[in-house]
Structures are given as structure tokens and as C-alpha cells.
Amino acid sequence: xxxxxxxxxxxxMAYLGILIGxxxxxxxxxxxxxxxxxxxxxxxxxxAISALKLSVEIAAIAVPVNTLVGVGAAILIARxxxxxxxxxxxxxxxxxxxxxxxxGVALILAYSRIGWFGAPLLRHGIMVLFSPLGLVLxxxxxxxxxxxxxxxxVLLEVGTEQEDAARTLGAGRFRTFFNVTLPSIRWAxxxxxxxxxxxxxxxxxxxxxxxxNISGRTQTLPIYIYDDWDQRFDTLGSYSGALVLALISMxxxxxxxxxxxxxxxxxxxxA
Amino acid sequence: MSTALxxxxxxxRSRWRRLRxxxxxxxxxxxxxxxxxxxxxxxxLIPIAALVSHGLSISVVTHGAGLAFWRWHVSIGxxxxxxxxxxxxxxxxxxxSLWLSLSVAAINAVMGVAIAWVxxxxxxxxxxxxxxxxxxxxxxxxxxxxxVLLAIYGVDSPIHVDLFExxxxxxxxxxxxxxxFSVRAVQPVLASLDLESEAAARTLGAGSVRTFFxxxxxxxxxxxLGGFGLAFARAVGEFGSISLIAGGxxxxxxxxxYVYNLTQGxxxxxxxxxxxxxxxxxxxxxxTTNVIxxxxxxxxx
Amino acid sequence: xxISLNNLSKRYxxxxxxxxxxxxxxxxxxxxILGPSGSGKSTLLKLISGLxxxxxxxxxxxxxxxxxxxxxHRDIGFCFQSYAPFRHMNVAKNVGFGLKVRKRPAAEIDAxxxxxLALVKLDDKASRYPSQLSGGERQRMALARALAxxxxxxxxxxxxxxxxxxxxxxxxxxxxxxxxxIHVTTVLVTHDQQEAMEVADQLIVMSAxxxxxxxxxxxxxxxxxxxxxxEFLGPSTVFGGVVTRPHDLELVSVYDGAMKGRITSxxxxxxxxxxxxxxxDGTTTWVQLSRNELSKMGLRVALLVxxxxxxxADF
Numbered sequence: 001x002x003x004x005x006x007x008x009x010x011x012x013m014a015y016l017g018i019l020i021g022x023x024x025x026x027x028x029x030x031x032x033x034x035x036x037x038x039x040x041x042x043x044x045x046x047x048a049i050s051a052l053k054l055s056v057e058i059a060a061i062a063v064p065v066n067t068l069v070g071v072g073a074a075i076l077i078a079r080x081x082x083x084x085x086x087x088x089x090x091x092x093x094x095x096x097x098x099x100x101x102x103x104g105v106a107l108i109l110a111y112s113r114i115g116w117f118g119a120p121l122l123r124h125g126i127m128v129l130f131s132p133l134g135l136v137l138x139x140x141x142x143x144x145x146x147x148x149x150x151x152x153x154v155l156l157e158v159g160t161e162q163e164d165a166a167r168t169l170g171a172g173r174f175r176t177f178f179n180v181t182l183p184s185i186r187w188a189x190x191x192x193x194x195x196x197x198x199x200x201x202x203x204x205x206x207x208x209x210x211x212x213n214i215s216g217r218t219q220t221l222p223i224y225i226y227d228d229w230d231q232r233f234d235t236l237g238s239y240s241g242a243l244v245l246a247l248i249s250m251x252x253x254x255x256x257x258x259x260x261x262x263x264x265x266x267x268x269x270x271a
Numbered sequence: 272m273s274t275a276l277x278x279x280x281x282x283x284r285s286r287w288r289r290l291r292x293x294x295x296x297x298x299x300x301x302x303x304x305x306x307x308x309x310x311x312x313x314x315x316l317i318p319i320a321a322l323v324s325h326g327l328s329i330s331v332v333t334h335g336a337g338l339a340f341w342r343w344h345v346s347i348g349x350x351x352x353x354x355x356x357x358x359x360x361x362x363x364x365x366x367x368s369l370w371l372s373l374s375v376a377a378i379n380a381v382m383g384v385a386i387a388w389v390x391x392x393x394x395x396x397x398x399x400x401x402x403x404x405x406x407x408x409x410x411x412x413x414x415x416x417x418x419v420l421l422a423i424y425g426v427d428s429p430i431h432v433d434l435f436e437x438x439x440x441x442x443x444x445x446x447x448x449x450x451x452f453s454v455r456a457v458q459p460v461l462a463s464l465d466l467e468s469e470a471a472a473r474t475l476g477a478g479s480v481r482t483f484f485x486x487x488x489x490x491x492x493x494x495x496l497g498g499f500g501l502a503f504a505r506a507v508g509e510f511g512s513i514s515l516i517a518g519g520x521x522x523x524x525x526x527x528x529y530v531y532n533l534t535q536g537x538x539x540x541x542x543x544x545x546x547x548x549x550x551x552x553x554x555x556x557x558x559t560t561n562v563i564x565x566x567x568x569x570x571x572x
Numbered sequence: 573x574x575i576s577l578n579n580l581s582k583r584y585x586x587x588x589x590x591x592x593x594x595x596x597x598x599x600x601x602x603x604x605i606l607g608p609s610g611s612g613k614s615t616l617l618k619l620i621s622g623l624x625x626x627x628x629x630x631x632x633x634x635x636x637x638x639x640x641x642x643x644x645h646r647d648i649g650f651c652f653q654s655y656a657p658f659r660h661m662n663v664a665k666n667v668g669f670g671l672k673v674r675k676r677p678a679a680e681i682d683a684x685x686x687x688x689l690a691l692v693k694l695d696d697k698a699s700r701y702p703s704q705l706s707g708g709e710r711q712r713m714a715l716a717r718a719l720a721x722x723x724x725x726x727x728x729x730x731x732x733x734x735x736x737x738x739x740x741x742x743x744x745x746x747x748x749x750x751x752x753x754i755h756v757t758t759v760l761v762t763h764d765q766q767e768a769m770e771v772a773d774q775l776i777v778m779s780a781x782x783x784x785x786x787x788x789x790x791x792x793x794x795x796x797x798x799x800x801x802x803e804f805l806g807p808s809t810v811f812g813g814v815v816t817r818p819h820d821l822e823l824v825s826v827y828d829g830a831m832k833g834r835i836t837s838x839x840x841x842x843x844x845x846x847x848x849x850x851x852x853d854g855t856t857t858w859v860q861l862s863r864n865e866l867s868k869m870g871l872r873v874a875l876l877v878x879x880x881x882x883x884x885a886d887f
Contacts, residue, residue: 020450023420023424026419103318115321257403
């Protein structure tokens with residue numbers, strides 16, 4: 001028994017070490033191998049800064065939109081009966097179930113010059129391919145379900161009794177939503193938003209396909225890292241950019257862990 | 272103004288209130304729903320429809336004038352589709368993706384159970400770090416995952432293990448990005464297992480290995496399968512983490528990378544055809560594993 | 573305020589949760605709707621509150637037809653089975669919620685909340701959160717919250733269901749006292765006949781979505797209209813083909829009884845004892861005896877005895 005436990009522990013640690021631990025450690029080491037100065041000058045290059053700016057701008061549109069859509073759809077799914085609910089629910093998972101590359105191709109075939117709506121859109125001067133608009137669409141698609149998926153189970157678990165109680169006490173629909181429903185799902189919303197942010201900042205495949213990769217115009221941070229490695233053969237630049245993104249995702253992870261603890265505490269309260 | 276008009280009798284006033292309130296809710300939910308459906312159409316449904324219709328070269332042709340349905344003719348370009356997915360390079364890429372994804376999902380199904388077991392049942396110093404590291408591949412942007420792996424298993428590997436442009440490297444990347452799915456699918460189920468039935472098996476003389484296979488595995492099996500499906504679908508579609516490791520060689524070009532290469536050559540019809548195949552494949556895998564897991568669960572409950 | 577229920581029906585799909593129910597609830601009464609689970613009693617309460625709309629029939633509170641009035645305009649106090657506390661608000665905020673919705677001035681809300689918390693003996697817990705309260709305290713907070721809006725009617729759904737036996741007993745007494753103090757028309761739903769008999773002054777017994785019998789608790793116990801009410805309102809057994817209360821039967825010597833039988837088991841429950849007898853006609857019945865009677869008669873298993881109806885059945 002004791003021996004078996006140690007063996008299992010050893011196998012698991014070795015696997016995670018080889019797959020995750022060592023690579024992350026070496027990546028950090030390589031980014032900082034020449035000291036902090038070179039790392040800093042890499043990530044403050046104009047190209048890197050403008051890529052970071054574009055990534056943040058895209059997130060600033062995609063995250064609020066997907067948060068609103070996620071909250072609205074979650075309430076529809078958890079609190080209303082309507083025809084086609086299963087299908088409605090499933091559509092949200094399609095963008096994460098298929099390859100981001102496929103999603104990019106799909107967006108192009110719908111909205112670019114060669115796509116279904118290309119001609120009418122172009123006539124109005126709207127360009128989707130090779131433009132920031134395409135990046136926003138692609139990013140919104142890949143980060144679609146996270147808020148919804150975080151909220152629905154909580155809404156179902158909390159049940160409708162608090163909302164009913166508010167109603168019998170005379171509260172209207174908006175007051176019930178803002179004073180009763182929203183507070184009970186706020187940590188779930190925060191959890192979903194954190195996931196959405198992580199996904200938006202990191203999206204690569206779909207964005208790469210629709211972007212056309214125009215430096216300074218359609219280059220997000222992940223694409224910039226890719227270019228540093230693949231086109232400019234600047235591995236230090238890649239390591240540095242990757243470290244920045246890795247730090248952001250680790251921060252998100254930390255936030256998520258804290259939110260999960262809150263959630264768990266709330267669940268215990270309920271019991 | 273007569274007071275009778277200002278204050279109608281209670282019954283009719285209340286009926287109006289109720290009607291208004293129902294109508295309000297209907298409008299609110301309906302309006303919100305319509306907006307969301309519009310949004311879903313914009314970013315998911317229309318693009319996917321465009322992709323499939325392009326991939327299968329579906330076209331609607333009308334013969335002669337008028338809108339009568341018998342004058343319509345829907346043509347599906349099966350031949351162009353078939354040619355696109357059997358083109359040299361395409362076949363190899365699809366097979367590479369398939370066998371890599373299957374092996375990766377299988378390896379991580381086993382390792383996922385082992386890791387979940389350690390996380391749920393074992394206690395030791397540093398377990399928190401282990402727990403956090405599981406989510407890292409999920410939170411890490413996929414391109415960063417590629418850079419991270421190349422930092423140690425790349426051309427200038429500090430430990431002299433160079434997996435650049437090899438299937439081992441691709442597998443490493445896929446194992447990395449799918450690990451959270453395999454572990455997190457099993458972990459909550461394992462945690463909710465009734466320890467007493469295991470104890471019962473032990474008191475009946477079963478060893479720990481036999482207990483695992485006869486008591487534990489049957490109850491976590493649907494979850495393992497669910498994790499397998501998720502990992503497989505993710506691996507088939509994965510692009511970011513392997514885009515650097517694959518390099519530019521034909522023998523390390525996976526299906527999604529192949530599609531990307533087609534888009535770089537503006538070969539949209541071919542790209543759409545292979546994409547359609549991959550799309551159907553991922554959806555079939557997800558639905559199948561869901562159905563099997565569901566059925567299994569119902570039987571054991 | 574009185575409540576009239578006129579021919580209420582409510583279906584969920586093809587099941588009739590409530591079928592053609594009519595009842596009168598008098599002003600100031602404490603009425604218990606009693607029935608086994610699935611008898612439609614909770615649905616009936618939801619119909620009174622307006623949280624569910626009836627398919628047919630009318631709900632009339634104090635002469636007003638409120639059938640089409642949204643629950644938020646009905647002026648009812650509803651206590652949920654789970655108490656439905658607002659988890660993110662403290663006790664005072666919970667209790668004051670209804671008043672805040674009604675846009676009362678802050679000073680008035682504070683005063684009213686204080687008064688109510690004193691009434692339900694939670695004055696020292698005003699700034700606690702629901703998660704920091706015991707089950708009984710949550711129940712009292714829910715009551716205070718419902719009472720804060722000075723409801724015309726107070727509705728309680730299984731108010732003591734989730735509490736342990738001791739707290740439950742305490743709260744029952746307390747609710748009865750509270751009702752005498754504030755005298756608001758109260759309707760409570762329960763599946764526990766003992767609870768209903770103890771607390772309520774009116775009973776409505778439901779089964780399978782219909783009202784079987786209603787009236788004064790003692791009257792229902794004494795003269796139940798059907799076997800169902802008989803069995804539901806207290807211990808019962810069958811003797812001579814008739815449903816009867818086991819304490820209305822007695823054991824006598826084998827020659828005196830109306831029917832002969834053999835004792836098959838004796839279960840002692842402290843003060844009382846249950847003696848099961850297999851009768852000569854093949855049926856089985858049981859008799860409730862006091863401990864004194866049991867020891868005086870020297871009963872034991874396998875003894876042949878006579879069973880008959882008590883002649884002093886009127887206590």
C-alpha cells in the first residue's frame with residue numbers, strides 16, 4: 001500500500017514535471033538569461049507595445065459583449081422555457097469544440113471579399129478580412145461560452161426561491177435582478193469574466209487566419225510572439241513576450257483560485 | 272375627468288396589471304433572446320453555414336423564371352470535396368492528426384486518472400502547487416505553450432532533447448494542452464465517490480488494485496470517457512501550440528496546420544473542404560462520447 | 573382578512589396538482605393545509621400567493637378578486653420552506669427589504685426593523701448574515717421579513733420541516749403565541765398531522781389535489797369524513813371491518829371479547845404500548861394501551877385474548 005502510493009506519486013510528479021514544470025522554468029530562465037535589461041527592451045519595442053495595445057483593445061470590446069450575452073443567455077436557459085432551448089444551449093459550445101483555424105476560415109467565407117456577404121459589406125466600406133474588425137469577431141467567437149458556463153450551474157443551484165421571495169415582498173423585475181439575482185451569481189460572473197479575458201488575450205489560431213498578419217494593424221501579442229520566432233528568428237523576443245503573457249495567465253489563475261474558494265464557501269453556506 | 276376613469280374597479284385594474292407584467296416579461300425575454308440569437312448567428316451560425324456550404328460546394332440553382340420550388344436545384348460538389356480531402360498532403364495531415372489525437376487522449380485518460388487520484392486521495396507538501404499547475408495549460412495562450420515547450424525541447428535544448436519538427440514534439444504539445452480536460456473531468460467524480468464501497472471491497476478481501484478495477488473504475492468510467500472525448504476534440508483542432516514545433520515539414524503537418532497553409536495560399540475551397548471534415552469529426556466525437564457516457568451513467572444509477 | 577378559494581384548478585402537464593378546490597379561510601384564523609406529499613398543498617399555497625397562476629377558479633382576499641394580481645401587489649407575507657434568505661444581505665437588510673422596495677423613509681425602516689427583530693427575538697443578530705444563523709433563527713428572520721410589509725395574509729410553506737425535533741417544538745409554540753399577538757390571517761402547509769393539530773385552529777385536509785375535509789381540528793379527529801382522514805389524522809387500525817383508533821379498543825379476557833385473538837407482538841414505547849393481535853377471522857389489528865394496563869393484565873406474546881371496543885370511548 002505505502003509503496004504503491006509512493007510509486008503513483010512519483011509517476012504523477014515526473015509526468016507533470018516533464019510536461020509542465022521543467023518547460024515553464026526553462027522558458028522563464030531563457031527570457032531572463034541575459035538579465036532584466038534585454039528582457040525589458042524586448043517587451044518595450046514599438047512592435048510589441050502596439051501588439052499589446054491591440055490585444056487589450058480587442059479584449060475591451062469582446063469581454064463586455066460576451067459578459068452581457070453570457071448573463072442574458074444564462075438567465076434565459078436557467079429561468080425560462082422556450083422552444084429550441086437545447087439547440088440554443090449547444091450553439092455556445094461550437095466555437096470551443098472546433099479548431100480555431102476552422103473558425104477563422106468560416107468567418108472569412110462568411111464576411112470577407114470572397115465570402116457570402118463580402119460584396120455588400122465592401123460596398124459599405126466594411127472590411128472584415130485583414131482588419132481589426134475581423135480580429136474582434138474571431139475573438140468574440142472563441143471566448144463565447146465561458147461566462148454562460150460559469151453562471152448556469154450557480155443559477156440552477158440557487159433556485160428561484162429568493163427571487164420569488166423578493167416578488168412577494170413587492171420587488172419589481174429590475175430590482176429583483178439587481179438586488180437578488182445578480183449578487184448571488186456575482187462570483188460566478190467574475191469567474192467567467194476572468195476565463196474570458198484569458199481566452200481573449202491568448203487567442204491565436206482564429207485571429208491569425210483572419211488577420212492577414214499586418215504589423216501594427218492586425219498584429220496581436222500572440223501573433224507578435226509567433227512572428228518573432230518564425231519570421232524574425234528572434235527567440236529572445238518570443239521568450240520575453242511569452243513570459244509577459246504567461247504572467248498574465250498566472251495572475252488570472254490566481255484570481256480564479258480565489259474565486260473558486262469564495263464559490264465553495266457560498267456553497268457551504270447554502271447547505 | 273371622472274374619478275371612475277381614473278380608478279377602474281379592482282378586478283379589471285389588476286387584470287391589466289397582470290397582463291402588462293406578463294407582456295413585459297415576454298417582451299424582455301423575447302427581445303433579449305432575439306438579440307442573443309442574432310449575435311450567435313453573426314459570430315457562429317452564419318460563418319459555420321458558409322464554411323460547410325463552401326466546403327461541400329453547395330449551390331442553389333434555379334431553372335427558368337419563378338420561385339416555385341421545383342425549379343430549384345441544390346447541387347453538392349462531392350467530387351471537389353473528395354479531391355480536396357484526398358489531395359497529397361491532406362490525407363497525411365488528417366491521418367497524422369487522427370492517430371496523434373487518439374494516442375494523446377488515451378495517454379492523458381490514464382494519466383488524468385492517476386493525477387486526479389493523487390490530487391483527491393493523497394496528501395503531501397506542495398500538493399497545492401501541483402493542483403495549480405494542472406490549470407496552467409488551460410490558462411496559458413496556446414502560442415505560449417509552444418514557446419514554453421521549445422524552451423526545453425527545441426533546437427537549442429539545454430538537456431539535448433530536440434523534438435523540433437518531430438511527431439514526439441507534436442505529441443508533447445498536445446499532451447500539454449489537453450491535460451486539464453482529462454484531469455478535471457475525472458477529479459470531481461473521484462472526489463464524490465463513496466469511500467464506504469471501497470472499504471467494503473477491502474473488507475471482502477480485495478486488494479487495492481482489484482478494488483480500483485472492480486469498484487472505483489466502473490463509477491468513474493463515464494467521466495474518463497467524457498474527458499477522453501474533450502481531449503480528443505481539442506487535440507484534433509489544436510493549432511497554436513504546434514504551429515512553432517511543427518516547423519515547415521510535410522511529415523509534421525497536422526490537419527489544422529494544413530488548413531492554415533491552404534489559407535496562406537488563398538486556396539479557400541480546399542481549406543473549407545478539409546475544415547468541414549474536421550468540423551464534422553469533432554462534433555461526432557463529442558456527441559458520441561456524450562451519448563455513451565450518458566447511457567452508462569443511467570445504467571449505473 | 574378572509575380568503576375565499578373558488579373552484580381552483582392547476583395542472584402541470586397532464587397531472588392535476590390542484591383540482592377544483594374551494595375553501596373559506598376566516599379572518600384572523602390560523603389555518604393548516606394538511607396532506608401527504610404530492611397532495612397539492614404547496615401548490616395551493618402558491619396559488620394563494622400568486623407565485624403560480626390557476627388554470628381555473630378565483631382567489632379572493634378580503635373581498636378583492638386578486639387572481640390576476642401579481643404577487644408583488646398582493647400584500648402577502650410568504651415564508652418559504654427553505655426560508656429563502658437573501659444570502660448576501662444581513663438580517664436587518666433582509667427584514668427591511670420589503671419596506672425599502674416600498675420606498676419608506678430610512679428612519680421608519682430602521683424603527684420597524686428594530687421592532688420586528690425584537691418580536692422574533694433576533695435583536696442581537698441584526699448585522700449577522702444568514703449563513704451565521706441557526707436553522708431556527710433563519711426561520712424567525714424569514715417570518716420577520718414577511719411580517720415587515722404588514723401583510724394582509726401570512727403564508728407559511730412547511731415552516732418547521734427542516735428543523736430538528738427540539739427547535740421544532742419550540743417554534744410551534746412560538747408561532748402560536750405570535751399569532752395570538754398580531755392576529756394576522758395565517759395559512760400554513762404541513763404534512764405533519766401532530767403539528768397541524770397542535771398549532772392550527774382550522775384544518776384543510778387534502779389528498780390527490782382535492783380537499784377531503786375541512787373544519788375544526790378536534791371535530792375532524794372525532795368524526796373524520798373518510799377513511800383517509802381517519803388514517804391521516806392519527807393512529808388507526810381496522811377492527812371488524814371498520815377503521816378505528818387503536819386507543820378506542822381494549823383487551824379483555826378471552827371469554828368477554830367481541831372477537832378472540834392471539835397476541836403476536838408487544839412493543840413498549842415508554843408511556844404507551846402497542847399490542848398486535850391476530851384475530852380469529854384471520855385479520856390483524858393493534859391496540860394502544862397505557863403501561864399500567866399492560867402490566868396489570870400480565871400480557872405476553874402468544875396469549876389468547878378477547879378484543880372489543882371500549883365502552884368508555886368518550887374518554
